[in-house]
Amino acid sequence: MGKITGFLEFDRIEEGHTPVAERVTNYKEFVIGLTEDQARQQGARCMDxxxxxxxxxCPVNNIIPDFNDLVYRNDWKNAFTVLDSTNNFPEFTGRICPAPCEAACVLNINSDPVGIKSIEHAIIDRAWAEGWVVPRPAARKTGKAVAVVGSGxxxxxxxxxxxxxxHAVTVFEKNDRIGGLLRYGIPDFKLDKSHIDKRVAQMQGEGVVFRTGVLVGGLPGEGPGAKVTNLSRETVSAAQLMQEFDAVVLAGGAEHSRDLPVPGRELDGIHFAMEMLPQQNRANAGxxxxxxxxxxxxxxxxxxxxxxxxxxVGTSNRHGALSVMQFEVMPMPPEHENGPLTWPYWPIKLRTSSSHEEGVQREFAIATKTFVGDGKGGKTGKVKALRTVQVQLQDGKFNEVPGTEKEWPADLVLLAMGFTNPVASVLEAFGVAKDARGNAKATTDLKGCYTTNVNKVFAAGDMRRGQSLVVWAIREGRQAARAVDEFLMGSSDLPR
Structure with missing residues (x-):
């Protein structure tokens, strides 16, 4: 694939970025994609x-060598056809996927991997510009109706x-815009929301009906950090969906933020990340x-x-923070992985994001013991500092290091320690069994794939597997669709 000696002749080319001083003044995307010649050169590096x-x-099993070769040969339209055959939304993954495909690249054993993500980005942006991304409505209708709960x-x-x-598909979204955590969890400077809007328009052309502001079962804002960014105007019961649709796919996100229950947690100025990030995206939307x-x-x-x-970190810098620090309880990972030891798996190594480059002090192996208030108003006072201690990970446990206590000034604390499980009320409304982590219990085995304990109710994405990557969500959505199609029609031509 590519040029036979390309991996020996050409170096990896990284996508460019707008200068930090310029990009922190706004919320626009700042990644500068590869030029046509640069993308072709990267495609040439793909080894046979x-x-x-x-x-x-790659979780969606992109046919990467083929589209690399097609880009190298300047056959962009067929490169898009190959990419589109496995990935519904390359404009999302080409921007925000961490690229496990590159970690698995054979060239990555002892060199820099092929820039697969940047090639994917170049292909899909070219496809949109050339008008190759168009609605593909079904030639025949089945007469079956499917409800999809969640628009991530x-x-x-x-x-x-x-x-x-x-099938006649209706997507229910509790917020006022389509996109789920793509819309309200990922900053605009990483993913401009026009990309979601274009896909929604394409899907409407294929017959998909979108209903926003509709809450399916349960109450909004349930659990720590699980806030609806705009209160739903309408509530639809699980019983109603079960009656009106031939199948239901539960595909909501993992919205329960992991909390930090230490003394002083009730002070003002301590927020979940998913309180601030959606607010900023909403403000950007006007x-x-x-x-x-x-x-x-x-x-x-x-x-x-x-x-x-x-x-x-990136959002705080754009707000104009006086200082930004980031705490991580795990020890600092090595700057470089041992390629021959970790390949083709995802390596543990120090990762510096574009937001880190914009200004932050990072502290590792550190745990918060207490939030310190300003003493005004008792428990309703404002946070003014954190008391921390260094920790060591030994035998799977974090042990405090004596004599390492320290106090750090803080006017705003953002809790970004991950997510635990989806909103339980949705699962309970349908009577869906949960696993030990609180996710929908559904197998991915070929027999009964993505089915729950409730007849004609399926679960996929974060709803089933817990917090994960966008590319894993796309994979599960595609596979669940095939399982639903088989359930409704007895067989399916959809790819698994």
């Missing part, structure tokens, strides 16, 4: 490696696949936000070292 571990490392990447993928199989959380002129501490924490 026999077994393409990149494809197996899993729900959207399931809905699109089912519509193309000829909505009026009541009691907006602002980092302007404040000492900000973000607790949690993952992607959500990184998003908080």
């Amino acid at each position: 490696c026999g077994t393409p571990f990149c494809s197996s490392g 990447p899993s729900g959207l993928a399931a809905a699109q696949q089912l519509a193309r199989a000829g 909505d009026k936000v009541q009691e907006a959380i602002s980092a302007k002129g404040k000492h900000v501490i973000v607790i949690g070292g993952g992607d959500t924490g990184s998003d908080c």
